[in-house]
Amino acid sequence: MMNLMLVSAKNPFKRRSLHHIGNGLNPYEQAISIIGKTLAAFDEDNLIPCFGFGDLSTRDQDVFSFNPDESYCNGFEQVLSRYREIAPNIQFAGLRSFAPIIEMAMTIVEKGGGEYRVLVVIANSQVTRTINSQHGRLSPQEQKTVDAIVEASKYPLSIILIGVGDGPWDMMEEFQDNIPTRAFDNFQFVNFTEIMANNISLSRKEAAFALAAFMKIPSQYKAAIELHLLGSRKANAPKRVSLPTPSYDSVSIGSSSTYDNQAFGGYLHMP
Secondary structure, eight states: OEEEEEEOOOSOBTTBOTTOOSSSOOHHHHHHHHHHHHHGGGOSSOEEOEEEESBTTTTTTOOEESSTTOOOEEHHHHHHHHHHHHGGGOOBBSOOOSHHHHHHHHHHHHHTTSOOEEEEEEESSOSOOOTTSOTTSOOHHHHHHHHHHHHHTTSSEEEEEEEOSSOOOHHHHHHHHOOTTOSSOOEEEEEHHHHHTSSSOHHHHHHHHHHHHHTTHHHHHHHHHHTTOTTOOOTTOOOOOOBOOOOOSSOOTTTOSTTTTSBOEEEEOOO
């Protein structure tokens, strides 16, 4: 299983929203395409459940389904198609937390009988930290995200965060290295923008990105086996239920910059 989250469009992409849908691929579409090509050989049924979050309907509390009937996307081509249909019409909310999408991944792992899964998070900024957050202390959204990462380490689940745009990413790097209460090292951060800015050929950039994204998977899978997480069931597993795909009548992000500093999220699952 692979899962994908797409968050926040506040950083400019050629003076446009990072979610701008045009003739060329935006950074999210680029990342999804590379991930799709990388994982094509490992996909058995080509069915990918996708979810979004961070809009006015979900904020930092819920996720919504990419498809109205909660059906899975049929391959990465449909993932991209649905993303292109949804993104221009989303109205973003100000708060962002990765906890709901991580909990949704745990829910799917549990429903799948404890099979090993990988959650890929694509974001252009980290979890919300308000000006009222005390120095040296986590914001409520940061704390819930840390708690979700720790809880996810009790499942056969790897989490990969892919950063697009300028970030900031300091807290995501902290999450990668300094959450000592996890059962195993289940979180990896990859700076997509930094890798793609290297002065090398496009094919080498894509290969470097794919390697950085999935380099920890073998050791994480081994840890899940050694901890006897595969096939295990949890009585207290999260029971996340997605909201319907949002529908708005007002302006889209493509026609206004009002929502460029807010968040959008998507979640992808691939067997």
